[in-house]
Amino acid sequence: MGDANLHRSSAPAGHRPEQLSERDQRVLVFEREWWTHVGAKEQAIREQFGLPAARYYQIVSALVDSPAALAFDPMLIRRLQRMRDTRTAARSARLLPPGE
Numbered sequence: 001m002g003d004a005n006l007h008r009s010s011a012p013a014g015h016r017p018e019q020l021s022e023r024d025q026r027v028l029v030f031e032r033e034w035w036t037h038v039g040a041k042e043q044a045i046r047e048q049f050g051l052p053a054a055r056y057y058q059i060v061s062a063l064v065d066s067p068a069a070l071a072f073d074p075m076l077i078r079r080l081q082r083m084r085d086t087r088t089a090a091r092s093a094r095l096l097p098p099g100e
Contacts, residue, residue, distance in 0.1 A: 020068045023049075027059055028069060032076045 020028070030048055037044040042053040049056060063069040063077070064084060070077045 020063075020066070020072055024059070024063055024066075024069065025072065027056070028063060028073050028076060031060060031080070032073060 027049070030044075034041055034044060045051060045053050045056045051059075060080070061084075064080045066077075
């Protein structure tokens with residue numbers, strides 16, 4: 001039984017789970033495996049997707065909060081969420097005055 005059948009069977013009758021687009025699936029696969037590419041990540045992003053790095057990261061950011069992305073690759077999404085939370089906490093710590 002495939003993952004799609006597992007998710008479908010747990011959904012209420014008549015409810016169709018949110019689906020990821022082919023592009024979003026490719027972005028997640030790339031994000032999981034980008035370190036295997038030779039060269040800079042930004043260059044690989046341009047070659048793979050024809051997007052500037054800033055746009056690619058906007059897409060990744062949106063996917064991190066997507067239930068469909070979480071269902072597609074739970075380990076990757078949780079890792080990306082932890083990385084985002086760590087960056088947010090570090091940014092907040094830099095903004096607070098010393099002693100607070």
